[in-house]
Amino acid sequence: MPYLLNVVKGKEKRVIEVFCHHGVASKKALIGEYVVAYDPKCEELRYLDSISGYVRNISKIEDGEVGRFLGLSDVVFPRVNLETGAIVRILAGEYQDFRGVVRRLADGKAEVDVIIFGRLRPITVDHEDVVPDSLPEGFRP
Secondary structure, three states: OOEEEEEOOOOHHHHHHHHHHOOOOEEEOOOOOEEEEOOOOHHHHOOOOOOOOOEEEEEEOOHHHHHHHHOOOOOOOOOOOOOOOOEEEEOOOOOOOOEEEEEEEEOOEEEEEEEEOOEEEEEEEEHHHEEEOOOOOOOOO
16 A cells, blocks of 8 residues: 655655665655655654654555556646636645735746735745635635
């Protein structure tokens, strides 16, 4: 059964190297900071000193979902043309699961206005790290 590991951003390659060294097949997922591993031994390996703080969470996934995470199936996340003013949810990075409004789109990046500690802050994320979303229920602009 495959496992999905949520890994600290930028440490995916290191986790894969250590797993490979210990005979566990793994591969970086197409979206976010995830690694797909194919061995239950990965739950023990996450506590090795060389990667102990890098693996946040491990969950079992179905065989059919592996293709989606690795980008082998046609539908990973539908590619939707974003527009300025659209409400989006951020999928990866330090602002994961924040909602915001697209301020500007350019060069594969999206500048999104997000409310942080009660203040509107513009942040820049990759275009593929945001998906269209809606306002929370009961929220009115």
